Amino acid sequence: MDSTIDLPQRTEVVIVGAGPTGLALAVTLAAAGVDFVILDRQAEGANTSRAAVVHARTLEVLDELGAAEELIAHGIQVSRFAIRDGSRRLLTLPFDNLPTPYPYALMVPQYVTESVLLARLRDLGGHVHRPYEITSVVQDEDGVKLAMNTGDTVHAAYVVGADGMHSAVREAAGIGFTGSAYAESFVLADVLMDWAPGHSEVSLTFAAAGLAVVAPLPGGHYRVVVTVDNAPAQPDLALVQRLLDERTPGQARVTELIWSSRFRVHHRVADHYRAGRLFLAGDAAHVHSPAGGQGMNTGIQDAYALGRAFATRQLNGYEAQRRPVAQRVVAFTHRMTRIATTRNPTARAARNIALPVLARLGLSTKIATELAELNYR
Ligand SMILES: Cc1cc2nc3c(=O)[nH]c(=O)nc-3n(C[C@H](O)[C@H](O)[C@H](O)COP(=O)(O)OP(=O)(O)OC[C@H]3O[C@@H](n4cnc5c(N)ncnc54)[C@H](O)[C@@H]3O)c2cc1C
Numbered sequence: 514m515d516s517t518i519d520l521p522q523r524t525e526v527v528i529v530g531a532g533p534t535g536l537a538l539a540v541t542l543a544a545a546g547v548d549f550v551i552l553d554r555q556a557e558g559a560n561t562s563r564a565a566v567v568h569a570r571t572l573e574v575l576d577e578l579g580a581a582e583e584l585i586a587h588g589i590q591v592s593r594f595a596i597r598d599g600s601r602r603l604l605t606l607p608f609d610n611l612p613t614p615y616p617y618a619l620m621v622p623q624y625v626t627e628s629v630l631l632a633r634l635r636d637l638g639g640h641v642h643r644p645y646e647i648t649s650v651v652q653d654e655d656g657v658k659l660a661m662n663t664g665d666t667v668h669a670a671y672v673v674g675a676d677g678m679h680s681a682v683r684e685a686a687g688i689g690f691t692g693s694a695y696a697e698s699f700v701l702a703d704v705l706m707d708w709a710p711g712h713s714e715v716s717l718t719f720a721a722a723g724l725a726v727v728a729p730l731p732g733g734h735y736r737v738v739v740t741v742d743n744a745p746a747q748p749d750l751a752l753v754q755r756l757l758d759e760r761t762p763g764q765a766r767v768t769e770l771i772w773s774s775r776f777r778v779h780h781r782v783a784d785h786y787r788a789g790r791l792f793l794a795g796d797a798a799h800v801h802s803p804a805g806g807q808g809m810n811t812g813i814q815d816a817y818a819l820g821r822a823f824a825t826r827q828l829n830g831y832e833a834q835r836r837p838v839a840q841r842v843v844a845f846t847h848r849m850t851r852i853a854t855t856r857n858p859t860a861r862a863a864r865n866i867a868l869p870v871l872a873r874l875g876l877s878t879k880i881a882t883e884l885a886e887l888n889y890r
Pocket of ligand 1: 533552554566623646647678681774797807809810
């Protein structure tokens with residue numbers, strides 16, 4: 514068990530947080546032979562499905578890390594995103610002609626992605642130290658001292674905050690997290706249901722009441738994400754059915770609710786990715802709308818870039834390489850979310866005319882390339 518291995522008191526790099534970003538960074542460092550410690554305040558990894566899409570560029574990175582094949586074996590491959598207003602198809606975003614060995618979106622729950630990364634880390638001899646919560650981070654010119662809620666301390670040359678949206682490392686570094694929150698909340702549910710469009714596409718439906726995303730998951734499950742003004746803490750089956758009836762009339766018959774949650778979405782980017790010996794990656798550095806499913810993907814790619822920067826001692830380039838990507842992803846998903854959720858009838862009519870025109874202009878593949886993050890190799 515990871516928890517029985519003593520926490521080292523000194524190391525080169527401490528990774529705070531063993532979500533997908535921290536784990537991907539740990540695998541990158543382990544593969545490169547860089548000395549590191551990864552720790553997390555949770556006694557065990559999360560088991561909720563959260564991020565459900567792994568895009569092509571992330572699979573390319575996971576291939577470099579020796580984890581793509583295993584992950585692909587656990588997921589299902591979807592070749593397109595379909596955008597509709599009610600039952601009218603406005604635009605199809607095709608992934609099957611993208612220039613990559615992975616011309617699809619892989620649908621797989623986040624806990625599976627985390628467990629594949631953890632298995633790869635163990636193959637490489639690495640361990641996650643749990644449960645250790647960082648309570649203070651102090652740096653000087655010689656290194657960084659981390660204190661934990663257990664009374665333990667670790668000294669490191671560098672610390673990476675892969676500790677999510679409320680990052681303690683970002684706080685300790687005094688780095689601002691500029692942006693704001695969306696007014697709507699999101700209902701999220703994994704369900705079993707009869708779904709007319711079927712299991713081969715991700716469907717984004719615009720409706721006067723708001724956006725509904727339905728995405729296939731392994732095991733015949735579907736992920737449903739719906740925007741609402743005020744979601745209850747535990748959305749139930751009846752609510753999910755009602756929301757789908759309202760936005761996708763006659764398309765869905767929900768038979769079982771497997772898991773549900775609600776969340777509020779922010780769009781923010783850290784003002785810097787580095788302060789001296791402290792670095793940020795993943796949700797600690799950027800958060801945005803789940804439209805397009807890019808949060809975890811961008812985090813895993815940050816992790817790989819930062820891991821390679823440690824391995825090659827090119828740390829100065831990390832912020833310049835990765836922060837503009839987050840700014841672009843945040844701007845792109847913000848635009849998509851505003852277009853999808855507008856209630857202004859004139860804006861909706863203009864959108865419904867404009868989207869099919871984009872398809873006729875041949876821009877669908879360009880948008881799919883942006884979503885798959887293949888512009889950021
Ligand atoms: C409901 C929901 C749905 C989502 N859907 C999608 C989607 O469809 N597609 C997508 O790409 N993304 C989605 N996301 C976003 C995605 O889950 C995140 O982008 C992803 O989890 C970020 O990974 P991370 O490793 O950077 O941070 P996290 O997953 O937040 O991991 C941070 C880790 O740090 C640990 N930690 C925090 N503070 C401390 C501390 N002080 N000391 C020690 N450990 C600490 C935490 O325990 C946690 O394990 C969704 C998020 C939510 C909430």
